[in-house]
Amino acid sequence: MAEQPKPKKKHGCMFYGCITTVVLVMLLAGGAFALYQYGMKALVPACQPYLDAVKAGDFDAAYDVVGQAWRDEQSKDKFVAFHRKMAEQLGAAKSLSFAGVNVETQKGAARATLTFDAEFENTDAVTTITLGREDGKWKVIGIGHDIGAAMAPYADPYFDACERDDFNAAYDTIGKVWRNKQTREEFVEFHRNVRNALGKCKTRKVESTASTSAGEVRIVVVILDAQFEKAKATIRVNLMREDEKWVILGATYNSSALEGL
Numbered sequence: 001m002a003e004q005p006k007p008k009k010k011h012g013c014m015f016y017g018c019i020t021t022v023v024l025v026m027l028l029a030g031g032a033f034a035l036y037q038y039g040m041k042a043l044v045p046a047c048q049p050y051l052d053a054v055k056a057g058d059f060d061a062a063y064d065v066v067g068q069a070w071r072d073e074q075s076k077d078k079f080v081a082f083h084r085k086m087a088e089q090l091g092a093a094k095s096l097s098f099a100g101v102n103v104e105t106q107k108g109a110a111r112a113t114l115t116f117d118a119e120f121e122n123t124d125a126v127t128t129i130t131l132g133r134e135d136g137k138w139k140v141i142g143i144g145h146d147i148g149a150a151m152a153p154y155a156d157p158y159f160d161a162c163e164r165d166d167f168n169a170a171y172d173t174i175g176k177v178w179r180n181k182q183t184r185e186e187f188v189e190f191h192r193n194v195r196n197a198l199g200k201c202k203t204r205k206v207e208s209t210a211s212t213s214a215g216e217v218r219i220v221v222v223i224l225d226a227q228f229e230k231a232k233a234t235i236r237v238n239l240m241r242e243d244e245k246w247v248i249l250g251a252t253y254n255s256s257a258l259e260g261l
Contacts, residue, residue: 039101043112046138047129055093059083067139069132089211090145091121091218099126112138117150122211122218124150124246148206151220154246155237163201167191175240175247197257199229207234219249231257 053062059080063071066079074082099115110133118127126149130142161170167188171179174187182190204226212219217240224235233255240249 035101035103038103039112039114040098043101043114043131043138044098046131047114047140050129050140051096054083054087057087065140067132067134067141069134069139069141086145090123090125091211093118093120095119096127109133118145123147123220126150147209147211147220148222151209151239151246152206152222152224152237154239155222155248155251158248158251159201159204162191162195165195173248175242175249177240177242177249181250194253194258198231198233198253198255201226201228203227204235220246228255228257231255233258 049065050062053059053065060076062083063076063079070079095118097117099117101112101114103110103112105111112131114129114131116127116129118125125145125147128144128146129140131138132141133139157173158170161167161173168184170191171184171187204224207223207225209223210221212221220239222237222239224237226233226235233253236252236254238249238251239246241247
């Protein structure tokens with residue numbers, strides 16, 4: 001009996017699928033790159049008059065260059081008061097690095113949101129600037145500074161070590177000020193007691209942040225809401241610059257499960 005010829009393997013669909021996937025990824029990557037380039041070349045320069053005026057402390061001039069949409073929502077007096085408060089809290093701007101942009105249409109109006117990694121004299125922040133189209137030009141219509149998004153990650157090495165129950169490693173991540181106040185043995189014993197009372201941390205999120213001072217030292221306070229295995233807790237983390245780096249000055253755990261410790 002003649003052997004029936006083996007059917008040919010059909011690679012077409014699989015091959016086409018791979019090509020389609022690759023092309024789609026390339027298009028998405030190309031689109032993201034083109035949007036980033038547009039942000040750099042067209043949108044960041046549109047922010048510059050406002051940023052220059054704010055950096056110079058001339059908030060009246062800054063108000064004059066922002067979009068009508070912002071001026072309709074906020075009087076010049078309130079605008080100036082807001083920027084003075086931000087300048088007091090953040091300190092002078094040291095660097096502003098463009099990180100990304102998102103452009104969308106809201107109720108028929110184009111909106112662009114630019115994200116910057118910002119370093120100020122008193123803190124770091126993720127800064128977002130919103131622009132709108134007015135008379136065919138991009139105008140700044142809003143700004144926000146998220147201190148928590150920028151500052152909370154500085155505490156991650158400490159928290160990561162604590163989650164591994166490696167409290168010796170956690171001690172190595174904290175600043176000199178904390179180490180001068182608490183020996184390694186005291187630190188390890190305290191954190192073991194906290195672990196026994198609360199269990200492992202399941203979730204941790206930033207609730208609020210603030211920039212304050214202790215004498216001439218600027219301190220950033222990050223308040224975290226944490227859910228542990230056995231109870232909830234509020235964690236207050238104090239951060240300060242030490243040798244040009246942000247380090248933990250101290251951490252306080254507040255929970256009903258810790259009463260009596």
